[in-house]
Structure formats: structure tokens, C-alpha cells
Amino acid sequence: MNDIKSPPDETGTSKPFSFYYNASQFRIDTWHRVKLFSEKLSTHQARKSDITKYVKQVNDALTTLNHLEDYTAFPSKEDFRYLWRLFEQDEYTALARVIGRLVRALTSDSYRRRHIDLAQNLDKDEQEDLQDLIEEEQRDASERRPYFELLVVDDLSSTEDRAIRTGFLRARRSEDRFIYSTVVVPSFEDAIIAVLFNYNIQTVLIRYGFPFRSKHDLEILKRYLSGFDEEMIEAQSDTDRSVMLGAVLHQLRPELDLYLVTDVGVEEAADRSAEHFRRVFYREMDFVEQHLSILRGVNERYQSPFFTALKEYSRQPTGVFHAMPISRGKSIIKSHWIQDMGQFYGMNIFLAETSSTSGGLDSLLQPHGPLKKAQELASRAYGSRQTFFATNGTSTCNKIVVQALARPGDIVLVDRDCHKSHHYGMVLAGAHVDYLDSYPLHDFSMYGAVPLKEIKHKLLAYKRAGKLDRVKMLLLTNCTFDGIVYNVERVMEECLAIKPDLVFLWDEAWFGFARFTPTYRQRTGMDTARRLRRRYASAEYKARYAKFKAEFDKLEPDKNDDAWLNTRLMPDCEKVRVRVYATQSTHKTLTALRQGSMIHVYDQDFRQKVEEPFMEAYMTHTSTSPNYQILASLDVGRRQVELEGFELVQKQIELAMALREELISNDLLQRHFRFLVAKDMVPAEYRPSGIERYFDPERGWMDLDEAWANDDFVVDPTRLTLYLGKTGIDGDTFKNKYLMDKFGIQINKTSRNTVLFMTNIGTTRSSVAYLIGVLRKIANEFQWKLEEMSPAERRIHEKKVQSYTVDLPPLPDFSRFHAAFASGKDSGTPEGDLRAAFFLAYDDAVCEYLRIDDGSIDKEMARGREVVSSSFVIPYPPGFPILVPGQVISNEILTFMRALDVKEIHGYRPELGLRVFTEETISGLIGEPRVKKVAAVS
Ligand SMILES: Cc1ncc(COP(=O)(O)O)c(C=O)c1O
Numbered sequence: 060m061n062d063i064k065s066p067p068d069e070t071g072t073s074k075p076f077s078f079y080y081n082a083s084q085f086r087i088d089t090w091h092r093v094k095l096f097s098e099k100l101s102t103h104q105a106r107k108s109d110i111t112k113y114v115k116q117v118n119d120a121l122t123t124l125n126h127l128e129d130y131t132a133f134p135s136k137e138d139f140r141y142l143w144r145l146f147e148q149d150e151y152t153a154l155a156r157v158i159g160r161l162v163r164a165l166t167s168d169s170y171r172r173r174h175i176d177l178a179q180n181l182d183k184d185e186q187e188d189l190q191d192l193i194e195e196e197q198r199d200a201s202e203r204r205p206y207f208e209l210l211v212v213d214d215l216s217s218t219e220d221r222a223i224r225t226g227f228l229r230a231r232r233s234e235d236r237f238i239y240s241t242v243v244v245p246s247f248e249d250a251i252i253a254v255l256f257n258y259n260i261q262t263v264l265i266r267y268g269f270p271f272r273s274k275h276d277l278e279i280l281k282r283y284l285s286g287f288d289e290e291m292i293e294a295q296s297d298t299d300r301s302v303m304l305g306a307v308l309h310q311l312r313p314e315l316d317l318y319l320v321t322d323v324g325v326e327e328a329a330d331r332s333a334e335h336f337r338r339v340f341y342r343e344m345d346f347v348e349q350h351l352s353i354l355r356g357v358n359e360r361y362q363s364p365f366f367t368a369l370k371e372y373s374r375q376p377t378g379v380f381h382a383m384p385i386s387r388g389k390s391i392i393k394s395h396w397i398q399d400m401g402q403f404y405g406m407n408i409f410l411a412e413t414s415s416t417s418g419g420l421d422s423l424l425q426p427h428g429p430l431k432k433a434q435e436l437a438s439r440a441y442g443s444r445q446t447f448f449a450t451n452g453t454s455t456c457n458k459i460v461v462q463a464l465a466r467p468g469d470i471v472l473v474d475r476d477c478h479k480s481h482h483y484g485m486v487l488a489g490a491h492v493d494y495l496d497s498y499p500l501h502d503f504s505m506y507g508a509v510p511l512k513e514i515k516h517k518l519l520a521y522k523r524a525g526k527l528d529r530v531k532m533l534l535l536t537n538c539t540f541d542g543i544v545y546n547v548e549r550v551m552e553e554c555l556a557i558k559p560d561l562v563f564l565w566d567e568a569w570f571g572f573a574r575f576t577p578t579y580r581q582r583t584g585m586d587t588a589r590r591l592r593r594r595y596a597s598a599e600y601k602a603r604y605a606k607f608k609a610e611f612d613k614l615e616p617d618k619n620d621d622a623w624l625n626t627r628l629m630p631d632c633e634k635v636r637v638r639v640y641a642t643q644s645t646h647k648t649l650t651a652l653r654q655g656s657m658i659h660v661y662d663q664d665f666r667q668k669v670e671e672p673f674m675e676a677y678m679t680h681t682s683t684s685p686n687y688q689i690l691a692s693l694d695v696g697r698r699q700v701e702l703e704g705f706e707l708v709q710k711q712i713e714l715a716m717a718l719r720e721e722l723i724s725n726d727l728l729q730r731h732f733r734f735l736v737a738k739d740m741v742p743a744e745y746r747p748s749g750i751e752r753y754f755d756p757e758r759g760w761m762d763l764d765e766a767w768a769n770d771d772f773v774v775d776p777t778r779l780t781l782y783l784g785k786t787g788i789d790g791d792t793f794k795n796k797y798l799m800d801k802f803g804i805q806i807n808k809t810s811r812n813t814v815l816f817m818t819n820i821g822t823t824r825s826s827v828a829y830l831i832g833v834l835r836k837i838a839n840e841f842q843w844k845l846e847e848m849s850p851a852e853r854r855i856h857e858k859k860v861q862s863y864t865v866d867l868p869p870l871p872d873f874s875r876f877h878a879a880f881a882s883g884k885d886s887g888t889p890e891g892d893l894r895a896a897f898f899l900a901y902d903d904a905v906c907e908y909l910r911i912d913d914g915s916i917d918k919e920m921a922r923g924r925e926v927v928s929s930s931f932v933i934p935y936p937p938g939f940p941i942l943v944p945g946q947v948i949s950n951e952i953l954t955f956m957r958a959l960d961v962k963e964i965h966g967y968r969p970e971l972g973l974r975v976f977t978e979e980t981i982s983g984l985i986g987e988p989r990v991k992k993v994a995a996v997s
Pocket residue numbers: 451452453454455477478480536540566568569644654656938
């Protein structure tokens with residue numbers, strides 16, 4: 060290993076690499092340091108003895124940066140050589156100036172907007188730089204040409220390297236829509252490092268004849284490399300090695316455009332590389348041809364057909380003789396009373412408001428033009444086979460998918476704490492529901508996620524009962540509100556081994572962004588579906604499955620459920636069908652207007668079995684007046700993620716990590732708060748990696764990838780749960796009285812002793828700094844109060860702390876459906892007929908209210924009555940039901956409800972109590988054939 064360390068700070072201390080979450084954070088930090096050291100040298104502030112120290116520090120930092128800057132276009136290799144020259148010639152004043160400009164260009168991103176020639180404009184000062192930048196910003200955004208970087212992979216001399224960069228520079232034309240600079244790297248490993256480290260790369264041109272190994276040995280870059288078989292890769296022919304590199308890069312960043320340059324026959328190379336490369340070029344460098352292809356590729360991602368159509372439409376003069384007086388702002392402009400609406404929103408939004416589906420626009424219900432194209436592009440971006448836009452949130456998407464796939468009487472396994480839209484979807488579809496319990500996190504009053512064993516156990520019960528054919532779908536929330544993420548691949552594989560055509564609906568309302576970084580992507584529904592489909596079609600899997608089956612059969616699985624439960628199961632590749640749906644609230648985690656959501660489909664049987672009912676369901680739930688602004692935002696938001704999703708998500712994770720680190724390293728904050736870590740939220744049995752936390756104050760950052768590759772559950776680090784137990788304040792009070800009222804900080808979810816902070820792609824360094832500052836102020840206030848407390852106050856405080864840390868009400872499991880609605884009771888399975896209970900309750904005469912605050916309900920239960928809920932009771936947030944129609948109310952549920960600290964509980968009116976079925980109704984239902992009675996009422 061190279062002995063280069065992180066450059067020291069002013070005090071001479073080096074921060075170990077493990078304390079940097081990623082190399083870009085390290086890069087910027089290092090540039091800031093070298094700026095500081097060079098300024099010290101230039102101003103002669105340093106004492107003579109210090110000069111040697113600073114010279115060494117500049118030298119070390121520049122040496123380290125030498126490694127990093129090989130992967131970026133700015134500063135260029137020539138710029139870098141110029142810095143070295145200034146340094147070696149002791150031109151410290153010039154050096155400090157040039158580095159100052161360079162750091163400004165990097166931090167303001169101005170190098171993306173204009174060419175910065177460090178050597179030529181040495182005398183430019185900060186003021187002039189700023190002026191340039193202001194002029195640049197003032198230019199119409201449409202005139203500005205987006206910037207990206209092209210990566211060329213080839214082992215070249217420095218003259219050839221320069222020739223290539225100049226060649227592409229010369230190919231530029233004034234009419235080009237984008238500008239780009241070129242980075243050349245010489246090996247397989249360097250190419251991987253480059254695409255992971257340099258967010259600006261959009262296009263890769265892979266040539267031939269380069270070696271595997273990188274000459275760089277910097278630990279922070281090596282982190283990007285793991286699991287490659289050097290010998291095998293070196294042994295490939297030049298073209299095969301290039302093709303292999305293409306496959307790896309595609310897996311890491313599927314949005315990149317890849318081009319292959321080969322010296323074998325183009326047809327032959329094209330054959331081998333068709334899957335990942337846009338185009339194959341033969342040998343010689345035809346810069347113009349390649350330049351045009353490169354721009355065309357990026358332009359395909361840049362297109363936003365529906366957004367463009369809407370912009371075009373808004374520019375056309377039209378006479379409106381149909382609905383929508385607001386269209387073209389007419390009803391506002393004419394108004395004497397609502398002019399401020401026009402001023403607030405600006406005219407464009409009204410120019411783009413129309414109910415027309417012609418004039419270049421399209422119909423969401425039967426798309427054939429720009430909306431069709433926009434959905435196809437979204438499908439490409441999100442890795443689905445089909446993608447559908449929705450303008451009423453994932454609440455609607457969930458109902459569409461459930462209705463499309465489940466018929467009345469089908470059994471659906473549903474995670475109990477899933478969003479209410481699924482439960483309503485089940486009611487509408489008439490599916491019979493079997494609720495799966497998540498593991499509870501009693502200490503934090505929140506649920507985890509459903510263990511795989513619980514799911515397998517349920518499926519096996521249906522298998523034994525001979526009802527597996529009726530089990531249609533497994534529905535899980537990934538990630539959960541609190542950020543717990545399933546091992547999607549393992550869940551699907553093992554379930555498919557028991558039921559080969561099981562449909563999966565992954566509610567990814569909070570996980571749309573996950574596609575755009577490789578660590579997260581592997582745990583998304585769409586990416587896993589693609590992997591599994593390929594896997595099951597391979598000869599290699601067939602052989603592995605045959606081996607597995609021979610071993611498994613020895614365990615006599617027909618008689619032995621433990622064999623199924625305790626083995627890592629493999630599906631039969633002859634029978635398995637990959638059928639996966641994911642619903643995403645794009646608006647929650649990516650750029651889209653509120654309610655902008657998508658349904659992604661990867662179902663091998665979609666065309667044959669689902670398309671018709673899916674379209675019926677889509678028609679059922681989709682407005683005939685879908686909001687065009689929402690649709691356009693989905694379209695343009697897709698453009699964004701295909702071009703900068705990787706960068707934005709990486710930065711989001713980086714900021715969330717910085718927030719964690721800040722809190723952990725601050726003694727005052729630690730006294731009152733802590734962020735929950737993986738160990739708190741995922742029990743050890745589900746964490747085979749043994750990784751307990753992602754950041755350790757002594758060792759720095761852990762390798763997330765190991766946990767994300769193998770553990771049953773991991774925690775999404777962009778969601779931060781702050782534990783408040785020690786403060787003696789509950790989550791809801793902290794949210795409202797402290798964060799919101801005093802500091803204007805909005806959060807969504809709380810539990811008795813936690814609040815959840817979510818970062819997103821819009822989170823900035825300054826918002827993170829603000830939050831830390833606020834937490835510090837609050838912690839200070841707590842500290843003072845604590846120190847000033849009288850003995851009596853202290854006792855009260857300690858009691859409160861006790862109630863938030865020790866005396867926490869246990870979280871209730873789903874009790875059960877009452878026999879009147881337990882449709883599976885005859886065969887001993889637990890599913891229930893939610894719809895029957897739901898519609899029965901439409902008749903007020905069969906329901907009554909029992910209060911939970913005056914003991915009425917307890918009295919009824921104490922005399923042995925099974926009290927049955929007639930409605931959904933849904934605390935918001937988090938928005939999942941603690942009672943569903945037909946469910947028996949248990950003491951645990953009552954205790955939990957009494958301890959609930961949220962104000963909004965849908966389906967519950969404290970002044971009336973819980974709405975339940977009357978005793979006569981229930982006994983009537985069990986006394987007589989249930990179905991007949993229920994049918995009569997509903
Ligand atoms: C897990 C889950 N699914 C679905 C939804 C509904 O999403 P939307 O607000 O887009 O309708 C939510 C909302 O919070 C949710 O948390």
C-alpha cells in the first residue's frame with residue numbers, strides 16, 4: 060500500500076482515510092488544505108521554521124491530489140503540471156493565487172460553465188472571477204450549455220493522451236447542445252474508479268489493449284475496487300476485456316452511454332457487446348463521428364418529450380372553447396379579486412394549463428405521443444419493462460396494482476404496517492388478507508420489517524392447506540418509513556422456491572432515489588427482478604439448482620417444514636416466473652410535483668395475463684383530468700436522474716453521513732441525543748455482517764457494501780432517527796414545540812421517544828449545518844435546565860425519562876380476524892375477508908361506539924366479549940392501521956392506543972370511542988352461515 064496519508068490540517072494532524080465517507084469529500088477537503096498552506100507560504104506569515112513544514116504539507120497534498128485529479132478533466136493535466144512548476148520554482152504567491160482560483164472554480168462549479176485557463180489568467184482576482192460568474196448566471200438558462208465529461212479508457216503516452224483530448228476539443232461546433240471535456244485513464248481499474256469518483260462522466264469510450272491494474276495505490280480510491288478476478292480479466296482478449304469492462308460499468312452506472320473501439324471486425328465485436336454498448340467503432344479515431352454519437356447519446360437522456368410538448372403548447376396562441384377558465388390565465392387576468400394568484404405563480408403555469416389532449420399534447424389514459432415516450436424513457440431510467448405515471452400519489456398506484464392483480468377471494472400476504480392505501484386496495488379488490496407481523500422495536504416504539512422466516516412460514520402453511528394456488532401476491536414496504544431496507548433478492552428467491560409464480564409488490568414510496576447509486580440499487584424491486592430473470596435463464600443456475608435440489612430432497616421436505624425454513628432456498632428455474640411491481644412516490648425523494656408517482660413493472664407475464672386488468676384498474680383510479688404540471692415534472696425529473704441522479708444521491712448520502720459524524724463527535728449533543736444505528740434497528744440475527752453502525756468515532760466509516768450485500772435488513776443512512784429518551788421529552792412535543800415553533804424545522808415522523816430527519820437530494824450543506832446548530836442550542840437549553848433543577852423538578856424529570864426509556868408500551872402484533880370474517884378458519888389459515896367487514900359497517904345499525912378513556916371497552920372485554928373493530932384506525936404519521944375492519948381488539952392494542960402521541964388518528968373520534976360491531980351482529984354472523992348474512996347486508 061502506498062504510504063500517502065490524508066494531508067494534515069493546520070495543526071499537523073492527519074485525518075485517517077476511513078473518516079472520509081467518500082473520495083469526493085476527501086478531494087475538496089484536500090484542495091482547501093493546500094489552499095490554506097499555500098496562502099501561508101505566500102504571505103510569509105509563517106516563521107522560518109514553519110516554512111519547511113508548509114512546503115512539506117503543500118508537497119504532500121499536491122502529491123495526493125495528483126492521484127485524484129487523474130480522474131477529472133478540471134484541473135487538467137497541464138494545469139496540474141503548472142501548479143507543480145510554480146511550487147518547485149518557489150513561486151508561492153502565484154501558486155496561492157492559482158490554487159485560490161482553482162478552489163473557487165471547483166466549489167462554485169464555474170468550471171462546468173466556462174473554460175478556466177489557470178495558467179493564462181494568472182492575474183485574475185476573486186472580484187473578476189465573481190463578475191464572470193454573475194454574467195454567466197444572468198445569461199438565459201436556455202443559452203447555457205450543460206457540461207459533462209467523456210471518459211476514454213486506453214493505455215496512452217502523455218502525447219497521445221493530449222492528442223485525444225485536443226481531438227475531441229476540435230470536434231466541438233457552435234451548434235452543439237452540450238459541451239464536454241475528456242479524461243483519459245489507462246486501465247480497467249482506473250475506469251471503475253473514474254465512473255464512481257467523477258460524477259461528471261456521462262459517456263465512456265472504451266478502447267482496447269489496456270491492462271487491468273491501476274498504478275494508483277491510494278487507499279480511498281481502492282475502496283471502489285473489490286471482487287474482481289484480475290487473472291481472469293487479464294487472460295481475456297483485448298476486445299473481451301473491453302466488453303467485460305462495459306458490463307461492469309453498466310452495472311455500476313447503468314445510465315452511462317458506453318462506446319467500444321475495437322481492432323477486431325466491427326460486426327464480431329458488435330455481436331459480443333450489443334447488450335451494453337450504444338455503438339462500436341473500428342480502430343481509428345474519427346473524432347467527428349464519435350463526437351456526434353456522444354452528443355446524440357446524451358441528448359437522448361436530455362430529452363423530456365412531455366415537458367417540451369407542454370412548453371411548446373403554452374407558446375401557441377389558442378382560443379379556449381372547452382373547460383378550464385384558468386387556462387391561459389384568463390379567469391385570473393380578468394378578475395378584480397384574485398390578481399395576486401397570477402402574480403404569485405407567474406403566467407407560465409396558466410399558459411400550460413389545459414384540458415386539451417391534442418395540439419401536441421397527449422392523453423394519460425391512452426397515451427400515444429409525448430406521454431407515451433416520456434413513460435418509455437422513465438422505464439429505461441428506472442430499469443422496468445413498463446412504467447406508468449400517476450398524478451394522485453402512490454396511494455393511487457398501490458390501489459391500481461392491487462386491483463390489477465388480485466381478484467375477489469385471492470389471498471394476499473401483506474405487511475401489517477404497510478400504508479393504508481394497500482388496505483383500501485384489498486377492500487376494493489375483495490382480496491383476502493393475511494397480515495404479516497414486523498419485528499417490533501419496543502425500545503423506540505416503532506416497527507421494524509417482516510422477517511423472511513415469517514413469510515416462508517405463512518407460505519408453507521398455505522402449501523400444507525392445499526391453498527397455495529390462491530396466494531397471489533406478497534406486498535412489502537421497502538424501505539419502511541424509518542428506513543429499514545429488505546434483502547429484496549433473498550426474499551424473492553426464497554418465496555419463489557415455495558411458490559414459483561408469486562407476484563411481488565414492493566411499495567417503494569420512499570425509495571425512488573435508490574436506483575441511482577449501486578449500493579442501494581441492488582435492493583430495489585426492478586434491479587433485482589432483472590438480475591433474477593437473467594440468473595434463472597442461465598445454464599450456470601440450472602446446474603446449481605440441480606445440485607441444490609439433490610441435497611434438499613434428502614431432507615425430505617414433503618414431511619419437514621424445518622427443511623424449508625432453515626435452508627437458503629432456490630427456485631426451480633423450469634417453473635419460476637419473475638413478476639415484480641414497484642410503486643414509487645417520485646415526489647417524495649426526487650424532483651416531481653406533489654402527487655407525482657410511478658408504477659414500475661417487471662412482470663414476465665404482464666402482456667399475457669395482466670395488461671387488460673391492469674389497464675382497467677388504471678382507468679378506475681386515474682382522473683380523466685390528470686394534472687399536466689405533475690406529469691411534466693415527472694418527465695423532467697426523469698431527465699435529471701438520468702444525468703445527475705448518481706451525483707445527487709451520492710451527495711445526499713455524504714451529507715447524511717456528515718450529520719451523523721457531527722452529532723457523534725460533539726460531547727454536548729451526545730449527552731442528550733443520539734442517532735439510532737443499525738444495531739438499534741436491526742436485531743443481530745438479521746445482521747450476519749456483524750456491522751453495528753456505519754460510523755464509529757474511533758474507527759471512522761464502515762464499509763456499507765458488506766452489510767448491503769448480505770444482511771437481511773439494513774438501514775438507509777439518509778434517514779436519521781434521533782433518540783430523545785434521555786431528554787424526558789416525547790417525539791411529538793420535540794417536533795412541534797422545539798423544532799417547528801422555535802426554529803422552523805419541519806419533520807414528519809415521530810415515535811414516543813424519537814424523531815425522524817430525512818435528507819433528500821435537495822438537502823444542502825448549510826441546511827445540515829443549521830440543523831446541527833439548532834440541536835446544539837436545544838441541547839444547551841436542556842443542559843442549563845438540568846443544572847438548575849430543584850430536587851422536586853429533578854424527580855419529575857427522572858420520572859419522565861423513565862417513561863420514555865423504560866416504561867414503554869409494548870407494540871401490538873396484528874391480533875387476528877374474528878371468526879365471523881376469518882375466511883381461512885376452516886383450513887386453519889389466518890386470512891380474513893376485509894371487504895365483508897368493511898361493507899357490513901356501512902350499516903350504522905350494526906355498529907356501536909365503545910370509549911377507551913372511560914373503561915367502557917375494558918368492561919366489555921373483561922366479561923369475555925370479543926370486541927371487533929368495524930373500521931380502520933390509522934394514526935398519522937406513519938399512516939398504517941393499528942385496527943382494520945373485522946379485527947379483534949386486544950388489550951395490547953388498547954394500551955398502545957392510549958400511549959399514542961400523535962394528534963391525527965384517522966377513524967377514531969375520542970369523544971365517541973372506537974367504532975365496533977355490536978355483539979348481536981357478531982353472534983348473528985357466527986350463528987348463521989356468515990357469507991349469506993354478510994352478502995345480505997352488503
Ligand atoms: C409506504 C408508503 N406508501 C405509500 C404512501 C402514499 O404515497 P403518496 O403520498 O405518494 O400517495 C406513503 C405515504 O406516506 C407511504 O409512506
